[in-house]
Amino acid sequence: MSSTEHDEVHRTSGRENILEVRDLVVTYGGAVQALRGVSLSVAEGAVVALLGSNGAGKTTLLRALSGTLSLHRGRAESGEVRYRGKSLKGVDPAHCVATGLVQVPEGRRIFTRLTVEENLKAGGLGVRGHGDKAADYERIYTMFPVLAERKSQRAGLLSGGEQQMLAIGRGLMAHPQLLLLDEPSLGLAPRIIGQIGEVIGEINRQGTSVLLVEQNATMALGVADHAFVLDVGKVSLSGTAAELSQSDAVQRLYLGHGADEAPKRETAAVRSTRKLTRWVQ
Ligand code: ATP
Secondary structure (H helix, E strand, O other), X not given: OOHHHHHHHHHHHOOXXXXXXXXXEEEEOOOEEEEEEEEEEEEOOOEEEEXXXXXXXXXXXXXXXXXXXXXXXXXXXXXXXXXXXXXXXXXXXXXXXXXXXXXXXXXOXXXXXXXXXXXXXXXXXXXXXXXOHHHHHHHHHHHOHHHHHOOOOEHHXXXXXXXXXXXXXXXXXXXXXXXXXXXXXXXXXXHHHHHHHHHHHHHHHOOOEEEEEEOOHHHHHHHOOEEEEEEOOEEEEEEEHHHHHHOHHHHHHHHOOOOOOOOXXXXXXXXXXXXXXXXXX
C-alpha cells in the first residue's frame, strides 16, 4: 500500500489512530528482508485483523511493535512506527508494556510449572498505576470462569484452549490499550476458535483496541472491523472486514471456498448487543 493509500485508511477510519506503521522495512541478520515497506494503521477502539500465510511477516510486524525485534536478530532498517502519536524507535519491551502496548505471543508461552494464578500474577509484574490487583483477577476470572476453577493448578495441566485463554488473561493483567494477539487460534478445534473470537470481541467492548494476527480468516474477519493482508512482507490488500470477506482473493486464499459462499459475519451492531458465551469447557 502506498503512503497515499495509507493516508486514505487514516482518513476513512473517522477515529484517531492508536497505531500507525509507515513504510516499515525489517531485516534479520542484515540479510533476510521480512518486511518490505509495510504501512497500516489501527483506529482507537477498533479490532484490526492482519491476515497472511506462513512466512508473510506477521510475527515480524508484531515484534517490531513490541520492541522484541533485536531479541531475534531483527532490525528495523527504515520506516516508522507510531503508538499514540509517539515513535517507538529504540523503545524496549518493558516500556511498551508500561505504555499499554501488550503482546500475547504465538504458541501461548505460558509458564507450565507455575499455577494459573501465578501466571496471571506474572502478567501484572512491573505494571504501575493500576493498584487493585484483586479487581484485575476478578475481571479475568469473570471472563474465563474455568481459570477461576483451576487457579491453583499447574498451568501445564490445562487444555490447549485453556492455555490460550490463560495467555490472553496474562496479557490483560498488564492493562493493554492495544492488545497484539499472535495467532490465538493456532492448533485449536473449531469450537474453541469460535470462543476465542467471542472473547476478543468482549475484550474490545471493554475498551481495548486489538491487532489480531491470524491465519484463520473466518474467525478474524468475523470479529474485526478492518483487515490487512500481508503477502511476502508487503500489504497486498486492505479494507473493512466486510469488504475483505467478499474479496475473491481472500475467499480463494484464506477462506477456502468459492465466491458465492461468503462467510457469514455479524455486523458491529449485532456484535455489540451479544453477550459473551462463558468459557466453561
Ligand atoms: P508464521 O505464521 O509461519 O509464523 P509469519 O507471517 O508470522 O509466519 P514471520 O515469522 O514474521 O512470518 O517470518 C517472515 C520471514 O522472516 C520469513 O521468511 C522467516 O523465515 C523470516 N524470519 C522470521 N524470524 C526470523 C529470524 N529470527 N531469523 C531469520 N529469519 C527470520
